[in-house]
Amino acid sequence: MISRRLLLGAGLAAPFVASSGAARAQGFPDRPLRYVCPFPPGATSDNVSRTMTRALGPRLGVPVIVENKAGAGGAIGSRMVAEAKPDGSVLLNASAGNLTIAPHLSHVGYDPLRDLAPVALAGVAYGVIAVNPALPVRTVAELIDLGRRRPGFLNYASAGIGSAGHLRGALLADEARVDAVHVPFPGSAAAAMSVVSGDCHLIIDPIAAPHAQEGRLRALATIGPDRWDAFPDLPNLAELGIGRNWPGETWYGLFAPRGTPAPVIARLNRDFNDSLAEPEVAAALLRFGVKPEAVAPEELGRRVAADHADIGRVLRRLNIA
Structure with missing residues (x-):
């Protein structure tokens, strides 16, 4: 028979467990953030990364540093973020290519739908x-x-x-x-x-x-x-009359390791979207061919899942492997 003391102890522990994500998020950010661009300097992904880090740093109150981890069509940098500690200190500037195309073509070492948490969308690329x-x-x-x-x-x-x-x-x-x-x-x-x-x-x-x-x-x-x-x-x-039925859009977005606390995701999404509203940031992105679009993490997640499925079907039809 379970004692009353054990039941009371369990009741006291439950709110502690439920709030553990919020507790881990308290004080975020407390160190410089690593903003991983999985492509080389000079690429559109790199330009987007540098534009957003310059805007995010002052809002977050810490330096946000771009790290170029190029290779394997963006898979090397993406895998590094997927395997990082889920505390919001390591982020990925992902593209449609390395989340919805490349994983169908080779063993990239991460599941884009399972191992990365959507944070914010920079915009759709021309x-x-x-x-x-x-x-x-x-x-x-x-x-x-x-x-x-x-x-x-x-x-x-x-x-x-x-x-x-x-x-x-x-x-x-x-x-x-x-x-x-x-x-x-x-x-x-x-x-x-x-x-x-x-x-x-x-x-x-x-x-x-x-x-x-x-x-x-x-x-x-x-x-x-x-x-x-x-x-x-x-x-x-x-x-x-061409391309009307092509799957997915080309986009750039911010992702974190799966398991990053929800309050951290929410803070990053808020500051990222606020940065997109700055005229200087929007103008810079447009120069690089990216039309800014602020969305919630859940909407970005739905886009990734839909594009991943649609593109997989087209790659199989085209016999691209």
Whole structure:
């Protein structure tokens, strides 16, 4: 028979256990935060990371330091955060690529739906379909025509296997019925320079924007939620009747190790979303091709799960593995 003393003890312990997450969150943050970018310097992910850390630091009252942990299409940095202590001191600037594409293509060492906790969304990214100016095309229709006339001739550069640029290039080739070769690079900056130099023909990535604006690349169209203000005269790919049924969006968001206390997630989400509302932050993100969008952690989690499932089905249909 359980004694009355034991029952009373259990009753006193219950609120202590229930509030343990709040207790761990008290005083957060009490040290500099590590903000892991799983891609090299110069990539769009890196630009987003540095923009947000500069805004978050003053709000949180501690330094927020970007650490570039590139490799394996973003898997190395993502796995490092997934395995970190869940106290909010190590965060991940994740992209759609390394959470919803790459895990389908290789053993990344983490489950994006189980091992990482969604915190906040920086925004949805635009993309530019851009070619080397020496390529004799000025429209997407001309690019497709060239690809059909010369099967296997065209190639497209991306930030790596499992990146958003990889998937977008494969989807464009599939819908246009063009045989094109994927050329992966260790990051979008290197991929863009390969097209600038003429080693590759095509790239679909926001990092191509400044190269196109300065004449090093020729922009043919944009990809994104609407027309990109940086290229008001360029059609969105959907306006050309292409890409309307492509799965998922390209986005950048903040994630923490699974098990991070809810009060810590809430504090980070609040300060991150408040930072997005700053005109200087919003303008900087737009320059990098990211349209700011503030959402709750639960909404971000639903997006990741839906994109992960949709993209998995498309990768299997395209026989990309």
